Amino acid sequence: MPSSTAASSQTSTDQKSAENGSFSSLKLNATLLARLGKAGLKEPTPIQKTAIPALLAGHDAEILAPTGTGKTACYLLPLFDHLLRKKKNTALIIVPTRELARQVTEMGTLLAARPELEPFAVYGGTQDDPDRDYDVPPETARLIVATPGRLLDMLRTERVESASCRFLVLDEGDRLMTAEFRDEMQGILALLPRDRQSVLVSATGSAETMAAARQFLHRPVRIEPEKGEKPSIRQAVLFVDKASKPTATEALLRRHPDRSAIVFASTRDEVDLLTKQLRKRGLKVVGLHGGLTQPARNAAIDAFSSGKATVLVATDIAARGLDVEQVGQVINMSPPEQPDTYLHRIGRTGRAGRMGWAATLCSAEERKTMRKVESTLGLKLVALPVPTLAQDTPARDNPERDTPARSRKH
Structure with a gap:
């Protein structure tokens, strides 16, 4: 009885708080x-x-805003409002990665006011995940979150019914419009009803990808942050030779041990090697890349999100859709080839109004790539000296001295 009273009291408090808020x-x-x-x-x-x-108001929209500004709620709240008013309609959210599908599904589940509104996730790689059958959405499902390939397959085999879809979201729409997903997205477009509201959401977007996206949108309103908003991420570059990058990374991590961090590496092998090195040095580290099974990927994200691990070493699959508010710093082991990727990486920190910190390690042969990132994005990063490890830094063993192999991507 007391627990029921407490729960009722808490519900009342939550409702009053929400109603009194903006x-x-x-x-x-x-x-x-x-x-x-x-x-x-x-x-x-x-x-x-x-x-x-x-x-x-029913407008199609392009929502272009930096990561960490709350774009997911921008579309989830109107989407649920729509589904609550239109009892027979359904909605689709298309995302480029499993991690983003999982993230959106988790937030959607928290916001869903009724069981039939809880999002159903549809993405590849689930044969390794015994927790749920992802192949056949229940007939009652009214919100599907999916990656393009799996969604197209389900639309064609009528395991997902498209005729009732009246709300469409393209999350990370810039990437969905690239050659990687072009055929799948064109196939999906051909099967969607014309009478729908469509929303594109992204932190970045080239003229080419935005032009391609407008095939899905009808006279969209463009929604962007107001000019002059202060950046919430301090950024710097550290010039260091390749062989010294693992040591420099450890020194950066130990300089602020109270900050959780994501370290971006270029390849799966680099992730595995650096994860092993940092663990030997006594740090709480997990690795994340596309070569892991889905349960292993989920476990790595859960360990980092819960604080069991304070460092996540990852390829760029963590650059989009990983929403962990307490990330204090991002370290790029190398400047990325694509400037947009830089924005997505550093956007993992400085979220929800918090101040973040991003550092990029740059060797002599990578300076041209770094200049491209700066010039394209209109940045001029502060150059900081490379930190050194204290002599008494604890370690379980000496780190392996090896140069990360050039290998498989992501």
């Missing part, structure tokens, strides 16, 4: 307002204040 001024469904606390949403971010009313 979200109530956005005219969202009252049932949704009562769910905001469960998803950790207290007050709308600037981009949410602009985007949510536009989507509630």
Whole structure:
């Protein structure tokens, strides 16, 4: 009996908090307002204040904003509002990676006001995951979160019904429009009903990818942050030879042991080698790349999100869709070839209004790539001296001195 009373009291508190907050001024469904606390949403971010009313009004939209600004809630809240009003409609959210599908599904589950609104995830690689059958969505599912290839297969075999889809989201739409997914996305477009509301969400977008995306959108409104907003990520470059990068990375991690960190490496082999080296040095590290089974990938993300591991060493599969608010710093083992990738990487820190820190290690042969990143993005990174390890730094064993092999990507 006491537990029931406490639960009732907590529910009442959550409802009053939500109703008294700024979200109530956005005219969202009252049932949704009562769910905001469960998803950790207290007050709308600037981009949410602009985007949510536009989507509630039924407009197609391009939401272009840096990572960490709350773009997922920008579309999930209007989407759920739509589904609560339109009982027979369904919605699709298309994402480029399993990790983003998982992230969106988790947040959607927290916001779903009714069981039939809980998102159902559809993505490849699930044959290794015994926890759930991802092949056949239940007939009652009204929200599908999917990667392009698996979604197209299900649309063609009618395991996902497209005719009732009246709300479409392209999350990380810039990547969905690249050659990697071009055929699948064209196949999906041909099967979607024309009478729908469509939303593209991204942190970056070239003229080419945005032009391709407009095949999915009808007279979209463009929603961006106001000019002059202060950046929340301090950025620097450290010039260091390749052989010294593992030691420099460890020194950066130990300089701020209270900060959790994501370290981006270029290949799977580099991830595995650096993870092994840092573990030998006594750090709590997990690795993440596309060569791992889905349960192993989930376990690595869960360990990092929960704080059991303070360092995540990853390829660029962690650059999109990994929403861990407490990430204090990002370390790039090398400048990425694509400037947009740099933005997605550093966007893992400085989230939800927090100050973040990003450092890029650059060898002499990588300076041209670093200059390309800076010039394309209009940046001029501060050059900092390479930190050194204290003589008494604890270690379980000496780190292996080896140069990371050039190998498989992601």
